[in-house]
Amino acid sequence: MEKKPSLFFFVILDIESLSREEIELIMATGGEMKKIMKSGMKKADYLKGKSVITLFYEASTRTRTSFESAGKYLGAHVVNINTASSSVTKGECLKDTVLVLENMDCDGVIIRTPMEGASVYAAKVGKPVVINAGDGAHAHPSQALLDLFTLREYGKKDLQGLKMVIVGDILYSRVARSNIAMWKKFGADIHVCGPMTLLPHDISALGVTVDARVEDALRDADVVDVLRIQLERQKNGLFPTPREYSRQYGVNDERLALCKKDVVILHPGPMNRGLEISYGVGYCGNAAIRDQVNNGVAVRMALLNLTLGGGEAK
Ligand code: CP
Numbered sequence: 001m002e003k004k005p006s007l008f009f010f011v012i013l014d015i016e017s018l019s020r021e022e023i024e025l026i027m028a029t030g031g032e033m034k035k036i037m038k039s040g041m042k043k044a045d046y047l048k049g050k051s052v053i054t055l056f057y058e059a060s061t062r063t064r065t066s067f068e069s070a071g072k073y074l075g076a077h078v079v080n081i082n083t084a085s086s087s088v089t090k091g092e093c094l095k096d097t098v099l100v101l102e103n104m105d106c107d108g109v110i111i112r113t114p115m116e117g118a119s120v121y122a123a124k125v126g127k128p129v130v131i132n133a134g135d136g137a138h139a140h141p142s143q144a145l146l147d148l149f150t151l152r153e154y155g156k157k158d159l160q161g162l163k164m165v166i167v168g169d170i171l172y173s174r175v176a177r178s179n180i181a182m183w184k185k186f187g188a189d190i191h192v193c194g195p196m197t198l199l200p201h202d203i204s205a206l207g208v209t210v211d212a213r214v215e216d217a218l219r220d221a222d223v224v225d226v227l228r229i230q231l232e233r234q235k236n237g238l239f240p241t242p243r244e245y246s247r248q249y250g251v252n253d254e255r256l257a258l259c260k261k262d263v264v265i266l267h268p269g270p271m272n273r274g275l276e277i278s279y280g281v282g283y284c285g286n287a288a289i290r291d292q293v294n295n296g297v298a299v300r301m302a303l304l305n306l307t308l309g310g311g312e313a314k
Contacts, residue, residue: 011123012131012303014139015181023145023185026302030149033301036073037294047076050107050308055097056133057083057113062269062293063133063142067110070300076107076308094118098126108308111135129307137172143268144178146299147225148186150292154264156223159186165217166190166208167251168227168276169198175268179225180206193217194227194249197238214249221259225266226251226277242275252278256286264288 012018018026036044052071056064064080071078083089088097094113101109109126111119112133119132134140156162164183170176170192183190190208192199193216203210211217218224229245239245251265265277265287273279282289 010129010307011119012141012307013120013123014132015141015144015178015185018141020185023148023182026145026299026306027149027152029302029306030145030295030299033070033073033305034295034298036301037298042069042073043075044073045075046305047071047074047308050076051105052076052078052108052110052304052308053101053104053106053128054078054080054110054133055083055101055112056081057088057111057115058134060112060133062296063112063140064110066293066296067131067133067142067300067304069297070304073297074301074304076304079106094122095125098122098128102126102128108304131303131307134174137174138177140174140178140268142296142300142303143175144182145303146292146296147179147266147268148182149295149299150266150288151223151264153291153295154288155262156264159183159188162188162222163220164188164190164223164225165211165221166192166225166227167214167217167249168194169229170194170203170227171198171200172230173227175225176227177206180208188223191217191221195239195245214251214255215258218251218255218258221263223264223266224251224259225268226271226281228268228270229272229276231272242272246275250276250278251281253280253284256281256284259286262286266292269293 054064054067068078106128108129110131110133111122114136116136116138118135119130123130166176191211192208193211193214263286267289271277271282273282
């Protein structure tokens, strides 16, 4: 897809199509946006006069609320569409829905869907800026961007050669795909670990090391991204029982001790505590999980500002 000839974006669909220069711009803009968030006056007029619509075909707490907050903090008019109470339930297709929003002069649509490629399609058929807020198992670019922003805050400024581990349900995980794409751009040594039934058949083509034992994956890790077991997407029988999964792959205090002392623990949320991550690890000093949520707002402010015309932070 053709890009505008500047460091302004008109779609954010995946990590693969962002250059390192563009990612650095998003990081820098996110830093400026965080200052607005923390200033005590969460109000700027960068997006005054712009309208943003969140169109979520799947449940969300963090992503939808942070895009809504981000738009409002920057002065945009934000409307949320819950597809369960929209004309989607009457059979309206994605193209017609996007065109309806376009006909309302909406400037930007933030889309989450279970359909891989739906945001790419929406960007093709409609004029509004499209930001992919997660499409099936394909991509969750804003999550990978906020994860990078958070890692830098935790001192992981250069990912070159760092041992970065993703544990869990890689097969159904758009977070894993986007983070692998991001971390590869920055030269990390990426390891993945999970039940064979939850690994994509082409996992080695992604340029990662597959560790069969979680202990091997976690040993001397600099960063661990614990993935949610997506019970809503899975067929039954991909692992024997939640208890068995937790015993074999759960990140607990004992396994945390195998990592480097300054390991950063990420989790995109929502956490199944006691399943893929223990209560202790979820709230330990190495866990950046609450900061990920906080930074999600700042990074999404940056994305809205860079796509909807506010451009670089002043
Ligand atoms: N991380 C993430 O996408 O969370 P939500 O599903 O709550 O948006």
